[in-house]
Amino acid sequence: MKAKVYISLKKGILDPQGKAVERALATLGFSGVEGVRIGKYLEVELKPQEAETASQSVKEMCEKLLANTVIETYRYELEPD
Amino acid sequence: MRVGVVVFPGSNCDHDCYDVCDRILGVPTTMIWHQETRLPDCDVLIIPGGFSYGDYLRVGAIARFSPIMDAVIDFANRGGLVIGICNGFQILLEAGLLPGVLLRNRSTKFICESVFIRVESNQNRFTRNYRSNQVISLPIAHAEGNYYIDADGLADLEEKQQILFRYASENGEISDIANPNGSLENIAGICNAQGNVLGMMPHPERVADPILGLTDGIALFQSLL
Numbered sequence: 001m002k003a004k005v006y007i008s009l010k011k012g013i014l015d016p017q018g019k020a021v022e023r024a025l026a027t028l029g030f031s032g033v034e035g036v037r038i039g040k041y042l043e044v045e046l047k048p049q050e051a052e053t054a055s056q057s058v059k060e061m062c063e064k065l066l067a068n069t070v071i072e073t074y075r076y077e078l079e080p081d
Numbered sequence: 082m083r084v085g086v087v088v089f090p091g092s093n094c095d096h097d098c099y100d101v102c103d104r105i106l107g108v109p110t111t112m113i114w115h116q117e118t119r120l121p122d123c124d125v126l127i128i129p130g131g132f133s134y135g136d137y138l139r140v141g142a143i144a145r146f147s148p149i150m151d152a153v154i155d156f157a158n159r160g161g162l163v164i165g166i167c168n169g170f171q172i173l174l175e176a177g178l179l180p181g182v183l184l185r186n187r188s189t190k191f192i193c194e195s196v197f198i199r200v201e202s203n204q205n206r207f208t209r210n211y212r213s214n215q216v217i218s219l220p221i222a223h224a225e226g227n228y229y230i231d232a233d234g235l236a237d238l239e240e241k242q243q244i245l246f247r248y249a250s251e252n253g254e255i256s257d258i259a260n261p262n263g264s265l266e267n268i269a270g271i272c273n274a275q276g277n278v279l280g281m282m283p284h285p286e287r288v289a290d291p292i293l294g295l296t297d298g299i300a301l302f303q304s305l306l
Contacts, residue, residue, distance in 0.1 A: 013229065014263065016189045040138075065146065068139055068175070070182045071229065 001046040003058045005066055005076040008039035013071045042066060046078075054078055082306055084110040085123035087153065087169075089144045094130035094166060097286040101302055102127075105290055108306070115147035125162045125305050126153060128169030130222070130284060140183065140225045141171035150176060162206060162305060163278045167223055170270075170280035179273055179280045180238070181230035187263030191224040195295075196261050198269050198283055199249035202242055205272060207279045210300035216253045217297035219283035221261060221269075226282040228264040228271075238271060246270035246281055 009015050015037050022036040044061070046054050058076050067074040084102040088095045095112065103110035111121050120126070133144035144150070150172075157163045157178050165173035173179045186192055198219050200211040211217065230238065238244050246269040250259045255267045262282075270281030285298025 014184060014187065014227070016185045016187050016227075016263070020189050065142060066138070068142070068182060071184070 001048060001051075001054055001081060002079045003042075003044040003046055003054065003076050004079060005042040005044060005058065005062060005074060006039060007042070007062075007067045007072050007074045009037055010071055010073055039072075048081075051078055051080075082108050082125070083121075083123040084108050084125045084127060084305075085113045085121055086110060086127045086129055087113045087115060087149055088129070089115045089131070089133035089147060089172075091133045091135055092129050092131035092168070094168075094284065094286060097284075098127045098129045098166070101286045101289045101299070105299070106302055106306065113149060115144070115149045118148050118152060120149075120152045120156055123161075125164065126156060128153070128163065128165040128172050129286075130167030130169055133168055133172065136168075136225075139175070141168060141173075141175040144168075144172045145175035154178060157273075157278050160275070160277050164207070164301075165278075165280040166284060166286065167221075167226075167282055170282055171225065173278060173280045178278050179271060180234050181228055181271070183225045183282070184227040184229050184263075185225050186223070186227050186261075189224075191222075192226070192261050193220070193222040194261070195220050196269075196283065197249050197251050197253075197259065198246045199253050199255065201244050201247060204242065205245065205276050207272065207301060207304055208245055210304040214253060216249055216251060217300075218288070218295055219285055219298055220287050221283050223262070223282055226262040226264065228268040228282075230265060235265065237274075238268075241274050243271050243274060244268055245272055245279065246283065 247267040288295040289299040
């Protein structure tokens with residue numbers, strides 16, 4: 001089983017990297033870009049287990065280590081093998 | 082008085098801190114490897130700068146779960162003095178011993194330069210050997226030093242006088258031009274509400290030996306004696 005974890009910055013938190021990429025896109029002529037936010041994507045390989053147990057466990061991983069909930073939000077999907 | 086310096090894989094200011102305490106101030110100082118689970122007998126703990134665990138995932142996020150950290154948190158909760166400098170500050174934030182977070186610098190660049198810092202108050206254990214509103218020069222060296230906290234948290238810091246250092250001009254003005262990294266309200270260093278845990282981005286340990294020129298950092302360490 002695999003957990004796909006997406007971590008993104010909360011609304012209103014400054015993202016200097018995203019801003020830099022946004023400016024670079026504008027320089028390249030992509031005039032339709034309104035904003036860029038950079039986040040993280042993690043793939044966590046899990047031992048075979050009940051989906052509910054896995055979900056609870058991944059949530060704890062996110063709260064404890066993978067995301068800093070002061071500035072980040074997270075969501076995840078479980079993918080069976 | 083005894084000092085402990087916690088060493089993580091990737092710490093690189095640990096020996097500077099050790100040198101200031103042990104050789105310059107003559108205080109018995111012990112290096113503490115992060116795999117330890119017990120602290121030696123000490124009164125002050127320093128969490129030094131560097132790139133613990135290569136800054137993987139988020140700065141300080143993995144070091145925060147090193148075996149020694151439970152003992153560090155317990156030490157702080159019992160009123161022990163803890164100083165986190167640069168990466169040490171980032172680790173203390175991740176550990177929840179200090180409020181807020183350090184974001185990427187607004188320029189996105191690693192900044193290594195001397196900056197002017199205004200000491201906001203000397204009414205605490207860490208700055209009592211400075212004057213209030215004294216302007217000092219300290220080096221910074223970081224990519225993630227852009228301090229952020231929500232509005233309620235900021236009001237709390239202001240009210241309890243937890244903001245100890247701000248980036249300033251040479252004559253002590255707090256302005257955006259004097260702000261190297263985009264920190265909210267030019268915040269360079271804060272303490273906890275109890276006043277026994279300090280976190281700061283500038284490096285006082287790098288300017289504490291007369292042989293290196295500037296000595297504006299030494300008073301911070303002397304304040305602890």
